[in-house]
Amino acid sequence: MHKLITAIGNTPLVETPFQYLHAKLEYLNPGGSVKDRSAQFMINHAEQTGLLKPGGTLIDASSGNQGIATAMIGAAKGYNVIITVSQKVSQEKMQTLKAYGAQVVICPATDFIDDPESYHSVAVNLHKETPNSFMPNQYFNPLNAKAHYTSLAPEVWNQSHGAITHFFAGAGTGGTITGVGRYLKEKNPNVKIIAIDSINSFRATNGNPKPYAIEGMGIDFESPVIDYSVIDEVLTVKDEDAIEMLKSLAKKGFLVGPSSGAVAFAAHRYAQKHMNGSDFGTMIFGDSGRAYLSKGFYEQTTTDFDWAVRPELRHTHS
Ligand SMILES: Cc1ncc(COP(=O)(O)O)c(C=O)c1O
Numbered sequence: 001m002h003k004l005i006t007a008i009g010n011t012p013l014v015e016t017p018f019q020y021l022h023a024k025l026e027y028l029n030p031g032g033s034v035k036d037r038s039a040q041f042m043i044n045h046a047e048q049t050g051l052l053k054p055g056g057t058l059i060d061a062s063s064g065n066q067g068i069a070t071a072m073i074g075a076a077k078g079y080n081v082i083i084t085v086s087q088k089v090s091q092e093k094m095q096t097l098k099a100y101g102a103q104v105v106i107c108p109a110t111d112f113i114d115d116p117e118s119y120h121s122v123a124v125n126l127h128k129e130t131p132n133s134f135m136p137n138q139y140f141n142p143l144n145a146k147a148h149y150t151s152l153a154p155e156v157w158n159q160s161h162g163a164i165t166h167f168f169a170g171a172g173t174g175g176t177i178t179g180v181g182r183y184l185k186e187k188n189p190n191v192k193i194i195a196i197d198s199i200n201s202f203r204a205t206n207g208n209p210k211p212y213a214i215e216g217m218g219i220d221f222e223s224p225v226i227d228y229s230v231i232d233e234v235l236t237v238k239d240e241d242a243i244e245m246l247k248s249l250a251k252k253g254f255l256v257g258p259s260s261g262a263v264a265f266a267a268h269r270y271a272q273k274h275m276n277g278s279d280f281g282t283m284i285f286g287d288s289g290r291a292y293l294s295k296g297f298y299e300q301t302t303t304d305f306d307w308a309v310r311p312e313l314r315h316t317h318s
Contacts, residue, residue, distance in 0.1 A: 004076045008036040009151050013159040013282065017252050018268045020166075020275040024156060027256065027288035031072035032065070032096075033216075034152070034286040035138075038175055039069035041147030042136035043077075052134040057082060059135045061123035063172075063215055064093035065287055066138050071100035082126055082133075084119040086110075090215065092291045111209050112202075113139065113221045138173050144225050148179025156180055156282055157187055164191055166281040168267040170217030170259040171195040171234070174226030176284060181230035192232045195219075196259075196266045199236040213239040216286060217259040235270065237262040243297050246289065250298050255289035258297065 007030045016023050026034035046052035057080040058070050067083035074081035081102040085094065086109045097104050105126070107119040115121060120139060127135040138144045157164065167184055169177045174195070181193035197204050200212040203219035212218060214237070219226070245268070246261030254260070263283050271281060289298065 004030055005040055005073055008040050010155065013156075016254070016264070016283070018264070018271060020271045020279045021168075021264075021267055021281045021283055022160075023254065023260075023264075023283050023285045024152075024159070026152075026284055026286050027260075029069075031069040032288055032291065033069065034148075034176060034284060035062075035065040035069040036072070037151045038138060038144050038147040039066055039073055039136060041150065042138070042141060042143050043070070043073055043134075045143055046134045046136070052079070053132060054078070055132065056080070057130050057133040059123055059127045059130060059133050060084075060138065061118075061120040062138070063119075064089050064097075064291070065216055066136070067102070068093060068096050068100070070136065071097050071102035074102065075100045082123075082130070084123040084126070086119050088215070090292050091294045096291070138175065138225075139221070140224055142225060144173055144175035145179040145182070145227070148176050149183050150179075152176065152284075153180040153183030157184060160280050160282060162187070163278070163280045164188075164282055165279045166192045166194060166267075166270075166275065168194045168196060168263050168270070168281060169284040170214075170263050170286060171197055171219050171226065172217045172259075174219065174223045176286075177231060178225060178227045180284075182227065185230050193230055194267070194270065195231050195234045196263045197234050197236050198262070199238050201236075203234070204236045214242050214258040214262050215292070216257065217262065235266040237266050241265045246297055250289060254285065255298075256285045257287040257289055257292055259287070260285040 011028045013024050029036040058074045059082045061084045071081045084105040088109050107122050110118040113120045171177045177195040184191040198212045198218035200210040201218040202209045242262035245265040267283050
């Protein structure tokens with residue numbers, strides 16, 4: 001019988017209601033998101049290089065999915081897990097972390113990752129203080145992109161039988177878009193690699209970020225993981241557009257999270273203008289809408305959302 005973590009990957013690629021666009025259902029990974037791949041790769045690497053030993057503690061900062069993946073793998077392999085999160089993280093994600101047995105440290109939402117109170121800074125300090133601990137450090141670890149180069153990218157290429165012409169993914173740390181982009185460019189330099197960002201992110205506002213609701217994506221600092229040389233375009237999306245798309249996708253059977261709504265909105269608009277003939281687009285649907293039901297995205301009108309009326313719900317990282 002296979003171990004639980006060997007079920008990571010090999011997610012299906014399916015048609016969507018949109019012409020030219022297919023969706024890779026990353027929410028079908030055992031931990032529920034695309035981040036199972038990066039967490040698994042970084043933890044395996046740490047075990048192989050002796051950075052992580054039996055009985056050790058995994059520590060990371062995450063707006064949810066990387067933390068959930070780390071907590072799931074830690075639970076399966078018998079490590080202690082501490083995850084720092086921003087206060088904006090959904091209740092479902094917080095409860096999920098706890099259900100896996102992780103210790104959750106809630107930090108204030110900050111505009112900048114190097115703020116000493118940010119969930120990233122708190123994780124770095126906890127890592128320094130905790131003996132026999134390992135921090136995958138998704139924001140600064142180049143293995144984040146390598147994970148997706150090794151695991152997600154070949155699937156994306158093979159499932160299109162080499163026919164892919166456009167790849168769309170949300171960017172947070174930039175690991176997904178960089179890893180897959182690099183692989184696809186090596187296979188066929190003509191494949192267009194298109195990153196999706198929040199219109200309010202650090203990058204999109206030239207360093208003056210504003211609050212935004214989409215969780216998991218948004219380029220919120222000068223990420224050393226992102227390689228812009230493999231990215232053809234970065235498209236920005238407003239919260240309202242991502243959420244409207246989210247609601248219509250659910251009505252078509254795709255109950256996905258806000259980053260998938262943003263990706264689908266941007267990709268659909270792009271496809272209408274720029275795709276034709278035998279073009280083949282693949283979008284990453286990174287996580288499931290079930291992790292966000294308490295936010296009311298799927299029922300209410302945009303003006304009623306928590307994030308619009310509660311200023312403390314600031315922008316988030318992946
Ligand atoms: C649902 C979802 N989509 C997209 C992303 C962005 O991926 P990356 O950090 O590889 O850029 C994340 C990151 O956590 C995520 O959780």
